[in-house]
Amino acid sequence: MRFTIGDHRAARITCETIFPHDDHAELAGAEHLDIENFLDDIAAHAPWRAVLALKVAFLVCMVSPLLTLGRFATLESLAPEYREKALYKLLYHPNYFLRQLVAVIKGVSALLYSAYPSNRARILSAPRPLLQLIRSPSKVP
Amino acid sequence: MTSPYPLDEARLNNPQRFADDDLPEGSVIDCAAAQLPIDEAYDFVVIGSGASGAVAAHELTSAGFSVAIAEEGPYVRTREFKKEVGSAFLKLFRDGSFQALEGRVFMPVIQGRCVGGTTVVNSAIAWRTPEDVVDEWATQFGLGDAITMRALEPHFEALEHDLNVHAVVDEVLGGNNALFMKQAGAVGLYPTRIKRYERGCKGSSQCLTGCPTAAKQGMNVTYVPWTLALGGRLFCNYRVERIELAGGRAVGVIGSAQSRRDKGTIRLRAKRGVILAASTVQSPNILRRSGVCNRHLGQHFQTHPGCGMGAVLDQDINMYFGATQGAESIHLRASERIKFETISMNPELVPVRCPGLGVDLVRRIGNARHLAIWVTILRSQAEGTVSQGWTGRDRVVFSPTKRDMEHVRAGQVYLARMMFDAGAREVWPGIYGLPPVLTSPDQVKLVEEAPLEPRAYTFIASHLFGAARMARTATGGVVDTTFAVHGVPNLFVVDSSVFPTNLGVNPQHSIMAMSRLASHRIADAPPTLA
Ligand SMILES: Cc1cc2nc3c(=O)[nH]c(=O)nc-3n(C[C@H](O)[C@H](O)[C@H](O)COP(=O)(O)OP(=O)(O)OC[C@H]3O[C@@H](n4cnc5c(N)ncnc54)[C@H](O)[C@@H]3O)c2cc1C
Ligand code: SF4
Numbered sequence: 001m002r003f004t005i006g007d008h009r010a011a012r013i014t015c016e017t018i019f020p021h022d023d024h025a026e027l028a029g030a031e032h033l034d035i036e037n038f039l040d041d042i043a044a045h046a047p048w049r050a051v052l053a054l055k056v057a058f059l060v061c062m063v064s065p066l067l068t069l070g071r072f073a074t075l076e077s078l079a080p081e082y083r084e085k086a087l088y089k090l091l092y093h094p095n096y097f098l099r100q101l102v103a104v105i106k107g108v109s110a111l112l113y114s115a116y117p118s119n120r121a122r123i124l125s126a127p128r129p130l131l132q133l134i135r136s137p138s139k140v141p
Numbered sequence: 142m143t144s145p146y147p148l149d150e151a152r153l154n155n156p157q158r159f160a161d162d163d164l165p166e167g168s169v170i171d172c173a174a175a176q177l178p179i180d181e182a183y184d185f186v187v188i189g190s191g192a193s194g195a196v197a198a199h200e201l202t203s204a205g206f207s208v209a210i211a212e213e214g215p216y217v218r219t220r221e222f223k224k225e226v227g228s229a230f231l232k233l234f235r236d237g238s239f240q241a242l243e244g245r246v247f248m249p250v251i252q253g254r255c256v257g258g259t260t261v262v263n264s265a266i267a268w269r270t271p272e273d274v275v276d277e278w279a280t281q282f283g284l285g286d287a288i289t290m291r292a293l294e295p296h297f298e299a300l301e302h303d304l305n306v307h308a309v310v311d312e313v314l315g316g317n318n319a320l321f322m323k324q325a326g327a328v329g330l331y332p333t334r335i336k337r338y339e340r341g342c343k344g345s346s347q348c349l350t351g352c353p354t355a356a357k358q359g360m361n362v363t364y365v366p367w368t369l370a371l372g373g374r375l376f377c378n379y380r381v382e383r384i385e386l387a388g389g390r391a392v393g394v395i396g397s398a399q400s401r402r403d404k405g406t407i408r409l410r411a412k413r414g415v416i417l418a419a420s421t422v423q424s425p426n427i428l429r430r431s432g433v434c435n436r437h438l439g440q441h442f443q444t445h446p447g448c449g450m451g452a453v454l455d456q457d458i459n460m461y462f463g464a465t466q467g468a469e470s471i472h473l474r475a476s477e478r479i480k481f482e483t484i485s486m487n488p489e490l491v492p493v494r495c496p497g498l499g500v501d502l503v504r505r506i507g508n509a510r511h512l513a514i515w516v517t518i519l520r521s522q523a524e525g526t527v528s529q530g531w532t533g534r535d536r537v538v539f540s541p542t543k544r545d546m547e548h549v550r551a552g553q554v555y556l557a558r559m560m561f562d563a564g565a566r567e568v569w570p571g572i573y574g575l576p577p578v579l580t581s582p583d584q585v586k587l588v589e590e591a592p593l594e595p596r597a598y599t600f601i602a603s604h605l606f607g608a609a610r611m612a613r614t615a616t617g618g619v620v621d622t623t624f625a626v627h628g629v630p631n632l633f634v635v636d637s638s639v640f641p642t643n644l645g646v647n648p649q650h651s652i653m654a655m656s657r658l659a660s661h662r663i664a665d666a667p668p669t670l671a
Contacts, residue, residue: 017498017499018498018502019498019503022507025504025506025507026507027507041227042237046239047236047237049239050236050237053239087498088498088499092573092577096247100247103599106493106498107492107493110491110492110493111225111226111227111489112227113489113492114488114489115226119488120488122507123461123507123509123510124461125510126457127457127459127510128507128510130453130455130508130566131504131505
């Protein structure tokens with residue numbers, strides 16, 4: 001089973017929402033990643049069930065505004081802050097399967113994101129003072 | 142740019158040869174490239190080259206038998222190991238690491254699928270089988286004097302000698318392990334440094350992607366090459382479909398080549414016996430495909446689900462240096478059925494543990510040098526099943542019980558408390574229904590009251606047991622006390638599918654010792670003639 005152009009597009013939007021560029025963290029955002037080739041590599045090696053699960057996960061992420069914000073819109077059509085909000089709510093959704101799907105995408109795309117040479121080097125590099133977070137850390141989903 | 146992995150440079154410029162560099166010519170047949178069909182005869186055919194298979198092959202070869210090892214995965218040499226988790230997952234792991242237990246909760250089950258099996262990607266922790274487990278097998282499962290500590294002892298000793306088992310040394314303890322030693326000691330958990338199979342560990346924390354210096358004494362650099370040096374042969378990229386039975390006894394194996402279009406047929410005949418060592422998930426289904434019938438086949442599957450917790454501290458923890466898993470506590474093993482361990486995650490796996498997404502996730506990844514990760518390992522009481530799905534895939538169904546969940550939660554409470562005692566700024570419980578980030582020790586009580594629903598937790602299963610368990614009679618289990626399948630002469634199972642229960646400690650040492658014991662019994666037994 002292969003990924004289609006539509007899957008690639010959904011994957012890119014989802015990954016860029018999960019791993020945006022941030023100057024403070026000095027980590028390259030997902031826009032630098034070769035997501036399409038990475039997915040094709042997975043399709044060549046992983047069982048079809050896993051590929052199918054990823055396809056469903058991308059689809060669900062694309063329609064997440066409907067599932068989480070009650071808006072008839074795709075993830076792509078939203079402004080970045082709303083994209084993040086829609087996916088965040090999906091990641092902590094009361095429905096176990098929905099939140100697992102986002103967790104799977106987060107896990108799979110993390111393999112690519114952290115393997116990106118400058119990101120890997122940054123993660124392993126000498127420690128710096130702790131970075132400040134934006135959101136209240138104890139936010140209850 | 143200089144490599145973030147100075148070790149890699151060291152390896153590339155290292156004149157030292159690894160054990161898998163210089164294998165006897167003709168000893169490895171890569172079925173992905175070999176001329177097919179193949180039809181050869183040996184005294185024994187061993188299915189699987191992991192912890193159980195490699196040891197069995199070595200012992201039988203040492204006893205003077207001709208032995209062929211059949212391994213489904215490729216032989217990835219030490220020099221070919223890549224530090225990136227993604228490529229390692231696709232190359233070294235079963236189903237590219239997308240395999241999962243089914244049941245109430247989605248639980249990834251990780252297994253190696255390469256020469257050396259799961260020992261290529263594991264953390265090399267060595268634990269002798271606890272005495273209470275062996276007693277339980279003797280009394281409650283009727284094994285009596287068939288499997289005793291006395292019988293296992295010489296095998297543990299030999300393995301510890303061969304694989305250089307010793308506790309983690311100061312030089313490679315690393316920050317994550319050292320912090321656990323301190324905090325667990327402070328709350329009376331009597332932590333210890335982990336004993337591991339290693340020779341000169343450099344503390345690269347890369348055990349999961351294959352040891353780049355062959356310091357880890359996995360089967361790929363020990364018993365497999367040692368077997369080949371003694372005259373054994375290895376057929377890799379060769380998946381065994383079934384065991385051939387003739388006149389009710391095992392006479393060989395039939396399978397096909399992997400990673401090529403023309404699968405062909407590869408037949409290895411076994412004059413003295415077939416040794417099944419394909420692991421708890423695969424062995425029962427190979428037996429099933431071979432026509433073995435027993436009502437216990439595929440039943441009584443057990444595991445040790447692992448549940449992690451992360452913490453961000455002010456100080457530099459740098460879990461990327463040190464033994465991948467270097468500190469542990471078994472203090473609550475008997476009372477709460479849990480064991481605590483540290484674990485260092487490769488950079489690629491850090492985001493998986495970090496809560497949330499977006500800019501905060503990215504900043505937490507930026508703080509990863511300050512991250513400590515510890516794990517609760519549960520000796521679950523629940524039993525599951527191993528079967529074959531309609532597409533022929535291995536299917537494992539398993540769900541933890543409510544009692545299991547109480548034990549896991551008790552473990553997570555300990556970890557959260559120890560992390561705050563260490564001065565954690567943030568603790569990430571990873572339990573749905575709780576805030577994803579705890580910032581004050583007062584919030585530990587939220588963990589105490591956390592839901593017992595398994596779906597609220599994130600588990601991983603990597604220790605697997607049962608599904609073809611040992612019993613004196615066919616009405617009680619699949620395999621007898623000589624490791625032969627009841628009613629099928631010359632067919633032996635030597636992996637942890639024969640274990641009547643799980644252990645509460647890491648299984649590789651028990652698996653190897655049992656396999657070694659089995660091989661000696663098999664070698665000493667008079668041949669059963671076809
Ligand atoms: C990430 C991780 C870390 C771990 N860390 C530790 C640790 O530190 N200490 C510890 O004690 N345990 C650890 N374990 C568990 C331990 O590695 C396993 O329990 C042990 O290796 C199992 O041995 P085995 O021989 O049963 O199976 P494996 O070692 O998995 O070997 C089975 C082999 O059989 C092959 N095979 C399967 N089916 C077929 C077929 N049809 N034809 C041909 N070949 C086949 C497989 O490809 C595989 O190579 C860890 C496990 C994981 C996943
Ligand atoms: S931690 Fe030690 S044993 Fe593990 S991969 Fe690194 S050097 Fe090898």
